[in-house]
Amino acid sequence: MSLKYTAIRAAFELLWLSGAPRIARHLSQARGVIFTLHRVLPDAPAPFSPNAILQITPDFLDYCLERLPQTGIDIVSLDEALERLATARKGRPFVVLTFDDGYRDNLQHALPVLHRHAAPFTLYVPTAYPEGRGQLWWQAIEDIISRHDEIAFAGEDGPERIEARTARQKATAFDRLYWRMRKMPEPERLDLLAEFTRRYRYDLSAQCRDLIMGWGELSEIAANPLCTIGAHTVHHYELAKLSPDEAALEMVQSADILEKKFGRRPVHFSYPLGGPLSCGPREFALAQDLGFRTAVTTRPGGLYPYHLQALTALPRVSLNGYFQNRRYVDVFASGGVFSALGKLTG
Incomplete structure (x- = not known):
């Protein structure tokens, strides 16, 4: 901790x-x-x-x-x-x-x-x-780091390699990559995530289907x-x-889809x-203006x-x-x- x-x-x-x-x-x-x-x-x-x-x-x-x-x-x-x-x-x-x-x-x-x-x-x-x-990217980077003794990704000044053998080293690697992604514009973060998961053959879609309810399960709850x-x-x-x-579209479309799925x-x-x-x-x-x-x-x-x-x-x-x-x-x-x-x- x-x-x-x-x-x-x-x-x-x-x-x-x-x-x-x-x-x-x-x-x-x-x-x-x-x-x-x-x-x-x-x-x-x-x-x-x-x-x-x-x-x-x-x-x-x-x-x-x-x-x-x-x-x-x-x-x-x-x-x-x-x-x-x-x-x-x-x-x-x-x-x-x-x-x-x-x-x-x-x-x-x-x-x-x-x-x-x-x-x-x-x-x-x-x-x-x-x-x-x-793309549950925060879980993806944890999963990848947990499985490897070293990770590599594109840093601000070129490629970065971080040793990740011990739990402490893994925590350091996670913090470095997590906050790098948090501070990037979303398009750049998505590019970095795609490159990082591709390098380690991590399937984001499979991860999402494994962790998240599908529409049938959501209908049940x-x-x-x-x-x-x-x-x-x-x-x-x-x-x-x-x-x-872009922000307004993300908000409006989510409400539109949920209304179509659940009738409210x-x-x-x-x-x-x-x-x-x-x-x-x-x-x-924006949230107020969108109702x-x-x-x-x-x-x-x-x-x-x-x-x-x-x-x-x-x-x-x-x-x-x-x-x-x-x-x-x-x-x-x-x-x-x-x-x-x-x-x-x-």
Whole structure:
């Protein structure tokens, strides 16, 4: 685990020991929290698994959904959360569950837990993914690095070769390539990804079909009354790196396709990756202009009444797979704590 996550874990411990989450729930004006989830998998991650931050176990999800009501926190849909924000009285705190990307394990491992607790949730779908045309590039580079003792790719100043024999070396290689891709314009990133996966004979389409629900499976989960389907672009591109017309097309087409598939136009949207590099005021305005009722980021924080004036720039708190400790659930659910942390780190 990196020094960053070690420091965060220490902060979680301090917050839990101090009782700050409980105090914040009583004193803060935060009404609730939107949780970000991605994968729900029963197996422990491998020693080298940088994307383990995106996964939690079914048991941890089950405990979260059991613990939250015990502390007086309701689990509500996104639409009900907006209704509660609009009321003058603070009322009971709440949590909203959201899942990004449409991983097959959401159907296999998450849905039974959600159903057992009658927990509503929103599932954001990038529409190229169910067709097998998605490029889960962050997982692809992890997979390739895990299988090789050295990797090579096109660097800024020419070819780069990085030794990747140990877990630490693999983590260094992953960080180098990941952030190189994150900081590139999308067309250049796609070119680098194509060259890198071709070099190591990695089939992105097969990976997508293996990890992501097809349209038939999505229809099954969408038919569940607990589920709300939201839009998540077509190709999962970082919208801030596209022209305004390209970004708008990604957003509109995803809603068009989902409406055609499920008979209802999605009114909720999730920005891919969702941080400051990926979306900002331009994208927030685009989402509003295109008719989305809400749009969520991955910027940490709680929900406050003032968010009714910024519904296309909503914060979320990630249920990070590195912190699957039962005593941290109270910290995760504290909107006031995460709003304060967001101000310190943002």
